[in-house]
Amino acid sequence: MPVTTGTKEFAEFYAASYSRIAGQLYAYLGDLSEAQDVTQEAFCRAFDRWTTISSYDHPEAWVRQVAWNLATNRLRHLRVAMRYLARQREEHVDGPTPDRVALVRALAKLPPNHRLAIVLHHIGQLSTAEIAEQQQVAEATVRSWLSRGRNQLAGHLTDSGVPRKRALHRPTLAAVLATALALSAGILLYGKYSEPPIIGPTEAPASPSPSPSPSPFPSPSPALAAPPISACTGALLPNLSGGSGGGLHLSGGDPTGRYLVGTNVRYDVPQRAAMQPVLWTDGKASTISAPGPTPYSVEVNSGGVLAGASSRDGKTGFSVWTYRDGQFHTLHQTDDPNQARGVVAINARGDVLVTGIASLNKTPLRPSIILAGQDPVLRDLPIPAGAQEVYVSDLDDNGTVVGAVNYPGGSINALVWAPDLTFRELPGLDGWDAQALRVRGEWVVGAALKGRLNPEQRPLRWNLRTGEVQEFAALRYASSVTPQGWILGVKGDQPVVIMGGKQLELPRVDGRTWTKDFSFNYISDDGRVIAGSGNFTSSHEAVAIRWTCS
Numbered sequence: 001m002p003v004t005t006g007t008k009e010f011a012e013f014y015a016a017s018y019s020r021i022a023g024q025l026y027a028y029l030g031d032l033s034e035a036q037d038v039t040q041e042a043f044c045r046a047f048d049r050w051t052t053i054s055s056y057d058h059p060e061a062w063v064r065q066v067a068w069n070l071a072t073n074r075l076r077h078l079r080v081a082m083r084y085l086a087r088q089r090e091e092h093v094d095g096p097t098p099d100r101v102a103l104v105r106a107l108a109k110l111p112p113n114h115r116l117a118i119v120l121h122h123i124g125q126l127s128t129a130e131i132a133e134q135q136q137v138a139e140a141t142v143r144s145w146l147s148r149g150r151n152q153l154a155g156h157l158t159d160s161g162v163p164r165k166r167a168l169h170r171p172t173l174a175a176v177l178a179t180a181l182a183l184s185a186g187i188l189l190y191g192k193y194s195e196p197p198i199i200g201p202t203e204a205p206a207s208p209s210p211s212p213s214p215s216p217f218p219s220p221s222p223a224l225a226a227p228p229i230s231a232c233t234g235a236l237l238p239n240l241s242g243g244s245g246g247g248l249h250l251s252g253g254d255p256t257g258r259y260l261v262g263t264n265v266r267y268d269v270p271q272r273a274a275m276q277p278v279l280w281t282d283g284k285a286s287t288i289s290a291p292g293p294t295p296y297s298v299e300v301n302s303g304g305v306l307a308g309a310s311s312r313d314g315k316t317g318f319s320v321w322t323y324r325d326g327q328f329h330t331l332h333q334t335d336d337p338n339q340a341r342g343v344v345a346i347n348a349r350g351d352v353l354v355t356g357i358a359s360l361n362k363t364p365l366r367p368s369i370i371l372a373g374q375d376p377v378l379r380d381l382p383i384p385a386g387a388q389e390v391y392v393s394d395l396d397d398n399g400t401v402v403g404a405v406n407y408p409g410g411s412i413n414a415l416v417w418a419p420d421l422t423f424r425e426l427p428g429l430d431g432w433d434a435q436a437l438r439v440r441g442e443w444v445v446g447a448a449l450k451g452r453l454n455p456e457q458r459p460l461r462w463n464l465r466t467g468e469v470q471e472f473a474a475l476r477y478a479s480s481v482t483p484q485g486w487i488l489g490v491k492g493d494q495p496v497v498i499m500g501g502k503q504l505e506l507p508r509v510d511g512r513t514w515t516k517d518f519s520f521n522y523i524s525d526d527g528r529v530i531a532g533s534g535n536f537t538s539s540h541e542a543v544a545i546r547w548t549c550s
Helices: 003-028 033-050 057-078 078-086 098-108 112-123 128-135 139-159 170-190
Strands: 232-236 249-252 257-267 276-281 284-287 293-302 304-309 318-324 327-334 342-345 352-356 368-371 377-380 388-397 403-408 411-418 424-425 432-438 443-450 456-463 469-471 477-481 487-491 492-497 501-507 519-521 528-535 543-549
Touching: 003 033, 003 057, 003 098, 003 112, 003 456, 033 057, 057 352, 098 112, 098 139, 112 128, 128 139, 249 293, 249 519, 249 528, 249 543, 257 293, 257 501, 257 528, 257 543, 318 342, 318 352, 342 388, 352 388, 368 469, 403 443, 411 443, 411 456, 432 456, 432 477, 443 477, 456 477, 456 487, 477 519, 492 528
Parallel strands: 293 342, 388 432, 411 432
Antiparallel strands: 232 543, 249 257, 257 276, 276 284, 293 304, 304 318, 304 342, 318 327, 342 352, 352 368, 368 377, 388 403, 403 411, 403 432, 411 424, 432 443, 443 456, 456 469, 477 487, 487 492, 492 501, 519 528, 528 543
């Protein structure tokens, strides 16, 4: 294979970054071969999507995050951990010192988060803000990890013979550790084993073999330091239909609360309904002329980029597109109705989650992600063995996907895919089916289901980090979740927000009552914007409502 600009660029990136990442992981894992393995696998994954990653501001941060996730996964699984422990013996390399051996052993005794913070800060030279961004936690959490890690490390080093008088005060301790760890980093990065294993620039690296078990899910998005909301004011969004019996149907919004999106439906067009995408920016509406006159799904991300699907006449000319700065970009198109796809979500990076259209497809299409980049790539999601149908319902900014799997015989289980496309089923209630609906950071909301016709529902919330599942029996359903774990749902016929032990009922608009088909399906990350759409009992035309809260 001839050397291309892309492969040469990747080779230079690999040579420049490998030792730095492998050195950090060696300090974290305490095992050189394990550190090299996960580092190489992370670079292999980067090569597979180099067209996209090379456009990032910090490609090394992406590789480092993947490598740390892989390393954490290895430590979490018993078989690998036992193999790791069995190999714990002194490595005979050039220039070992008692201080270095004591330091690596002391680091291995720290809790994973504390060790991670120590290594990234003192060896990786990352600031607390950079570590917080990588791990998607609050910066205060990183500072806490560092403080506790230093105190614990001081005790371990004292046990190893480091004089305690050097570690009496926090500032002194920090300086001692910074010096010791910096010296260790020099050995790790520039010693005998610092040269990266060869991945030839003239050929692609071999695809990594599948992990024996799903890779760990990335650290959650940071919970915003927003106080619970205490009051909300609702108002109708501008009605643009101009027809009868149609109206506005809100499909969602972006995490910041600035953008809401939906469709404007008119039934006064001869023989069919006319649909047009609508984008609300800070409550002000604008319509979009989609590539086809029949748009059937539309979503928006935090950059105000729309992703939608439409067709020429509902039978041919199916396309998936994005709309940015007044221009449409086609991601996928087909004239075959059995290959038609609808848009489920678009994340901040511009990846678009799509799925087959059940009413058109003779055989269900596998859900897919269209990866953003100069040359968008359609990648099918893997599905469990024996699955009859798989449904997807949301895509988070970090790449996590949630949905459900339907097995022959009718059982339905909630399903979540990690950004590397490994998947796992989420626990539910004994004797109940389950589906996942929305994901934000470490939190997922959905429902336990029982019965086939008009099934009984019990709202559920999962924590991807801890594995905990919680039932909210007081709610009729839960529709959305924030990075803090706040839930937007319906209690009786009233929309409510549950914030830990607090609950806020959203006020009615103009004193009017909505019908049971009114959908309250959007809440911003900070809880300050909430929206929904449906029909009032006094009107046949659908309306959309936006609440602003404080």
